[in-house]
Amino acid sequence: MDSRDVVKKRSLELLAKAGIVITETEKQQLEVADFGLGQIMITGLQIITYINTDRYCAKELMLLPGQTCPEHRHPQRGTVDGKQETFRCRWGTVYLNVEGPKTEARVSQPPIGDEAYYTVFHEIVLHTGDQYTIDSNTLHWFQAGPEGAVVSEFSSTSDDASDVFTDARIQRLPSDPQ
Amino acid sequence: MDSRDVVKKRSLELLAKAGIVITETEKQQLEVADFGLGQIMITGLQIITYINTDRYCAKELMLLPGQTCPEHRHPQRGTVDGKQETFRCRWGTVYLNVEGPKTEARVSQPPIGDEAYYTVFHEIVLHTGDQYTIDSNTLHWFQAGPEGAVVSEFSSTSDDASDVFTDARIQRLPSDPQ
Numbered sequence: 116m117d118s119r120d121v122v123k124k125r126s127l128e129l130l131a132k133a134g135i136v137i138t139e140t141e142k143q144q145l146e147v148a149d150f151g152l153g154q155i156m157i158t159g160l161q162i163i164t165y166i167n168t169d170r171y172c173a174k175e176l177m178l179l180p181g182q183t184c185p186e187h188r189h190p191q192r193g194t195v196d197g198k199q200e201t202f203r204c205r206w207g208t209v210y211l212n213v214e215g216p217k218t219e220a221r222v223s224q225p226p227i228g229d230e231a232y233y234t235v236f237h238e239i240v241l242h243t244g245d246q247y248t249i250d251s252n253t254l255h256w257f258q259a260g261p262e263g264a265v266v267s268e269f270s271s272t273s274d275d276a277s278d279v280f281t282d283a284r285i286q287r288l289p290s291d292p293q
Numbered sequence: 294m295d296s297r298d299v300v301k302k303r304s305l306e307l308l309a310k311a312g313i314v315i316t317e318t319e320k321q322q323l324e325v326a327d328f329g330l331g332q333i334m335i336t337g338l339q340i341i342t343y344i345n346t347d348r349y350c351a352k353e354l355m356l357l358p359g360q361t362c363p364e365h366r367h368p369q370r371g372t373v374d375g376k377q378e379t380f381r382c383r384w385g386t387v388y389l390n391v392e393g394p395k396t397e398a399r400v401s402q403p404p405i406g407d408e409a410y411y412t413v414f415h416e417i418v419l420h421t422g423d424q425y426t427i428d429s430n431t432l433h434w435f436q437a438g439p440e441g442a443v444v445s446e447f448s449s450t451s452d453d454a455s456d457v458f459t460d461a462r463i464q465r466l467p468s469d470p471q
Contacts, residue, residue, distance in 0.1 A: 137422055138423070172349075269447060
């Protein structure tokens with residue numbers, strides 16, 4: 116079993132713990148994003164996209180214990196505002212960092228060695244049942260607590276290819292040009 | 294305990310069965326809609342609105358066993374297309390009827406005495422983990438199976454006041470003028 120298969124298996128276990136049922140097709144389509152950094156257990160995100168129309172989008176996000184989705188923002192695209200999104204923690208704990216006053220006693224920390232690529236430290240703690248809405252074009256990153264986390268994302272239309280990451284090494288989509 | 298309180302209590306029990314956690318504030322704000330028909334156990338819908346911005350909306354819908362949300366559509370408002378919405382069954386079974394070829398051997402039936410207010414009978418059966426997207430301005434109604442149902446609704450912006458019901462007796466909002 117390669118590391119992506121392990122990540123996928125653990126992500127499905129998290130969904131089961133959260134009591135969330137998905138179809139066999141959705142299991143096959145589960146996206147494992149390592150952002151091109153090759154350290155999936157540290158920096159990565161697992162995603163099921165339920166629906167993404169030209170009006171709205173809904174996803175389930177799974178994070179392994181301590182796993183981090185790296186800092187990024189959703190910029191304006193042409194005349195359309197960048198993606199606005201609401202994170203609702205369904206299971207576990209997630210530490211969401213956004214622009215704003217730095218939280219001094221925060222729990223989440225950038226992955227060791229990647230500190231240069233993390234610039235916002237206003238930490239919002241989301242336990243099961245908590246949610247937070249991130250405005251478009253706002254820098255954010257998030258990290259799961261020690262049990263991992265399952266997060267429902269409700270948003271405007273998603274266009275991952277337009278995401279801007281603070282870490283220029285990052286490839287959001289496997290098919291991105293280098 | 295009046296009937297609304299009973300409905301609220303049972304709706305919270307359905308959410309618990311679905312493994313969905315909500316906050317105390319959300320419990321207080323749970324909406325019990327009887328559509329002004331005064332037969333909440335037969336025709337009604339219980340709703341938690343997680344988020345409703347000018348771009349997207351997400352709700353949790355709870356239906357008691359056999360309870361029906363009556364036929365309606367979401368029309369265009371000014372230059373904005375009517376609400377488009379995706380129903381994802383999280384727990385139980387829901388029978389969704391939309392415009393299209395009539396399903397002859399369907400399970401769901403309009404509430405007795407209200408048959409005149411139901412005109413679309415293309416039945417889609419959503420078990421746990423199944424979903425369906427309803428285009429704007431499309432007539433639809435839905436009914437829970439014998440266990441009740443919990444349904445996540447992902448959609449464009451929600452404006453309940455603009456809903457058009459087939460049954461002209463219906464008041465969607467308690468504050469609607471008669």
